[in-house]
Amino acid sequence: MKTLWPYLRIATALLALAALARQLTREIASAQAATTEWGRDIPTAVSNFFSFFTTLSGLIAAVTLLIGAAWMLRTKAKNDTEPRWLAVLFTFASTYMITTGIVYNVLLRSIPSHSATEQWTSETLHIVLPIVMLLDVLFAPRRHPLGWTTAFLAVILPLAWGAYTLIRGPFITDPFTATPYWYPYPFLNPQTSSWLSVGIYIAVIAFGILVLASIVVWIGRLRGRPLHWPSEAT
DSSP: OTTTHHHHHHHHHHHHHHHHHHHHHHHHHHHHHOSSTTTTOHHHHHHHHTTSHHHHHHHHHHHHHHHHHHHHHHTTTOOOOOOHHHHHHHHHHHHHHHHHHHHIIIIITTSOOOTTOOHHHHHIIIIIHHHHHHHHHHHOSSOOOOOTHHHHHTTHHHHHHHHHHHHHGGGOOOTTTOOSOOOSSGGGOTTTSOHHHHHHHHHHHHHHHHHHHHHHHHHHHHHSOSSSOOGGGO
16 A cells, blocks of 8 residues: 555546646636627636635645655655645645535535536546545555644635635626626525525535544544654644
């Protein structure tokens, strides 16, 4: 497992980056082919693409997997655990990606995607990558135990993304419907539901991320060095 794991990480990261690159090129091509002024805005199409949490979590996971694979290959002759900063990075990436998979398959799978989305890119980012990140949590060798503070820190980025989404939304024209607002996910759209509903969704997702991050940290503590943890794991 120690020998094969870095190559699993590399293969998964390259597949994820290919899916993201393919989806981005289709978003740009869709904008170029649009017949309306709001649909032809390529900068908006690109910024919308990077405003999806799936995109952000996919990028973070892919980069983390590549960094983790490089570290494993560089230190393959050793048996020490991964450095603390890498363990923190994997905790964040795994939590975000697993959350993405759960939210998509529970809340969004039945909602039709727009024409620029291909099935293989969607399945890669919403099923394959979350599963691999979960497997990494459970089975990746040389795991480093972390303190519980890491779980709370994992919530910061999703909350910042949620604030960015709500602030940006009213200023963007939907490139497909021409409505004077755009939100990446229906449950974050206060124009079609209510601010109370949006607030509840954000609170539930933030709590879910905290729970998932705590589970990831807990597993890392069990798999790391259960008998003699370093001081930062207390």
